[in-house]
Amino acid sequence: MPEQTAANRPTLEAVAARAGVSRATASRVVNGGAGVRQPLVDKVRTAVDELGYVPNHAARSLVTRRHGAVAVIIAEPEFRVFSDPFFAQQLRGISRELTAHDIQLVLLWVENESDHDRIARYLAGGHVDGAIAFSLHGDDRLPALITESKVPAVLGGRPGTEGGLPLPYVDTDNRGGAREAVRHLVSLGRGTIAHIAGPGDQTSALDRIAGYHDVLIDPDPELLREGHFTEESGARAMAELLDRRPDVDGVFVANDLMALGALRVLRERGLRVPQDVAVVGFDDMEAVVSASDPALTTVRQDVEGLGRLSVKLLIKLLNRQAGHVPASVIMPTTLVRRASA
Amino acid sequence: MPEQTAANRPTLEAVAARAGVSRATASRVVNGGAGVRQPLVDKVRTAVDELGYVPNHAARSLVTRRHGAVAVIIAEPEFRVFSDPFFAQQLRGISRELTAHDIQLVLLWVENESDHDRIARYLAGGHVDGAIAFSLHGDDRLPALITESKVPAVLGGRPGTEGGLPLPYVDTDNRGGAREAVRHLVSLGRGTIAHIAGPGDQTSALDRIAGYHDVLIDPDPELLREGHFTEESGARAMAELLDRRPDVDGVFVANDLMALGALRVLRERGLRVPQDVAVVGFDDMEAVVSASDPALTTVRQDVEGLGRLSVKLLIKLLNRQAGHVPASVIMPTTLVRRASA
DNA sequence: CGCTGGCCTGAAAGCGCTCTCAGGGCGAGA
């Protein structure tokens, strides 16, 4: 392969000349070789190898109007990205699945409203074939913005304002998972079951609360406490809970990190888990679960799978006629029984 | 702005027609308007607004041979990405700085050797103007691969095999920071100073060890223990240390997470910090430091700044003639004194 | 042996843009 810099890279023309065919035939071979006779295919392939030819992407997408790239929009304020592996794990699922389809990942990180213009301009600029947005919050106007841009897009997580938005989403069955967790506590004979919930601006937290209410009819409002998905806030919620309802004998915590905090407080107060209080978490985050004592019973969700699924859904969307919006997908959860409940 | 889909997006031709000028003039205005008289500039600007014109990126970069995009290569096995905020923080620095320069971020996640081909092909394909690779490990052959691709690139963190690699890097002054930490312990009158180091395949860990040795002449090898940058491994190392050298009165720990583990073990053994054993960490990771008791004295490094700096360096590289390689940059550290030492 | 039709191949148009180059207009100097 000859020495080359960005400037003197061989063109299809050069390949064609070397192979003794027309540019058209060379192009056909480079793109799979359908409808070209074998001897010519071989000649062109040889020329490609010898010259180290790589197609010019800009020229190609100028005519095909496709880019082989997808924008991944992360709408997440600083602190959670750093504290929550959820983010990285989902991103990795997306990355892997895109790679498998030979699609590039253009990362757009939205930190605040002032970034919205930039995002809108980028999407409208037609640089990418589609977009995936995740980590959306309450009244986020990002979904609307994406919709306006007309770029095929998929949301990761149920958006807050679902009404009328033509964007399909993928999400975990938060409500169903929560139901399962609470039912499990019931089945253990627990009579006073509390819920330590996540922040109210996230649909995942709301859905888990809904699941809790699905099983327990009209529980004491004191039994429902809100945290911020952090260890610390879980501990605080557990402490408050014990102060007001010392008779609590089961807790469903909206994520594992908060459950860890809750376990700590229970231990500090000399309560035995699960004998005195049974605890069920949510996520099945390995790093957290392995550190918990006793081992945490929790609702497993496949976060990486969620990422992969969002890509699959987007690809389905891309291959479809405009107008046809595939249905959103909800991924099932599994209750993983360990020692804490 | 008229209804438009990806297909019927207005072209520069349309803008020119509407403004009553030539395509060339329209182009000039869209690209800043230099050398065009004001009345025409206004007309074109109006036409752009009315039509909602957005330049076609593929067409533009076909002729300019620039892409306004940079590849960010993360070479990181799964576990660390999830446990270490280092990753996300650096990525955010990069993202912010690229955004400030209106450059897109194409994320390439390398999980194992089998991804190398794909990366090489992508870089050689001329899709991006440059590349930034970070989180490199010991004998990583990624830097060599990037060099071969001829794409201007910058490394985040000193590569293991520095010899002859024409790639500049940015890094924290790990060695200097470590020296400062150990000197601080010395200045407190500590006579038996240990070091809990990071894994030996990372240059940052090695450089911190070197800094430790810069200050202490020929210390007892028992005083140097290796961890894996995790809380758990820090605790284990501290325990071993106390078993073998119960007279230790100062510890420099290679990162805050391990320092947290060390503090825990010290507490469990009834040793007072800093009275009995003084502890200095490295990183100044807010989440960790705020959780530590007593408050951790540590060496602060600006991880986000590191990310931003790598972008600045890359941009310098891009604006330079080929051949001119700007020098690598080392960022200074600061010792942050709190209660633990 | 001539004709039809199918299969390959090449010529050429054109994707949307930038940028060179030539030419037109106008002010200033003579």
Added chain:
DNA sequence: TCTCGCCCTGAGAGCGCTTTCAGGCCAGCG
């Protein structure tokens, strides 16, 4: 008033590729 030169503007080439379309070749059939 004429000419020179400068400043703008537009025509057009061309970036590297895909894709249409026409034409050439050959096998098979009449």
